[in-house]
Amino acid sequence: MIINWFPGHMTKALRELKAEVKNVDAIIYVLDARAPLASLNPELDKLADKKPILFVLNKIDLADQQKIDKLLKDDVLRKKYSNSSVVILNATASGALKIVLSELKNLCRDKISRFKEKGLNSYIRAMVVGIPNSGKSTLVNNLCGKTKALTGNKAGVTRGKQWLTVANGFQILDTPGTLYPKLENQNVARKLAYIGSINDEILDKNELACDFIADIRKIYPNALAKRYSIDENGIPYEVLEKIAMSRKFLLKGGDPDYDRASIALFDDFRKGKLGNITL
Secondary structure: OOOOOOOHHHHHHHHHHHHHHHHOOEEEEEEEOOOOOOOOOHHHHHHOOOOOEEEEEEOHHHOOHHHHHHHHHOOOOOOOOOOEEEEEOOOOOOOHHHHHHHHHHHHOHHHHHHHHHOOOOOOEEEEEEEOOOOOHHHHHHHHHOOOOOOOOOOOOOOOOOEEEEEEOOEEEEEOOOOOOOOOOOHHHHHHHHHOOOOOHHHOOHHHHHHHHHHHHHHHOOOHHHHHHOOOOOOOHHHHHHHHHHHOOOEOOOOOEOHHHHHHHHHHHHHOOOOOOOOO
16 A cells, blocks of 8 residues: 555645745744654755754653653754754643743744844744644644644644734744655655554555554564453454454454454554554
8 A cells, every 4th residue: 555645735735834934933843752753744844944943742641752762862853953952742731831932932042132132022933833633733722721723633634824822922823734745755654644644534444554563563562462462473464353353343244343443453552552652
């Protein structure tokens, strides 16, 4: 299965982002901590050229802390841009506003200093970008203190840009989640599909589930065995059958319901029921 998804609204979104980037002081780049490097969109990277950038590793409550610590230790993200910073958080938790605003102030300190010298109060404007389902709008709502941006546990909920006041002296632009026109690296594409950044409805759920089983057994052996009380041995399709039988997902006649098993597998992974995982 070749995975690729770039609906028309993303083309429009990228065009609008390129037009708006000149109006912002900084970029808040939201990454999914379950697949942080796969969450980097080359098209969004181009927007960040010469702008201060705050990488937000979101959904840390679902991620593997040891892998994230190594990522931070190796300074993989900050090496991309000299004027950048990285924070880790759960966009639904309290305290996100303080963390983000503190880092934005630091990144935009030159502008703040220039305004202060003139006796003026600075106004910081930041653009929030990221791939679909990375938690951008959830973070925006947390920062605003109320539900102002549409959210949903699926790709493509936010369709238009929204300027929102976060706090005194801060304004942010919520933008639609965007991928890139061609997902040439299918390893990256699979990871994006696993975390829900690609519309589930365009994918063969059973084939994707088998790919996930093959991948997850390599990096987190026993995660499936522990969750479903099964033997993980065998080809992925056999393991998927074991999951169906374990959960009693059966069709008429007693045959395993692979579709329900696949849906349950990804639902469990995305809710953290397979453990804290970073791909």
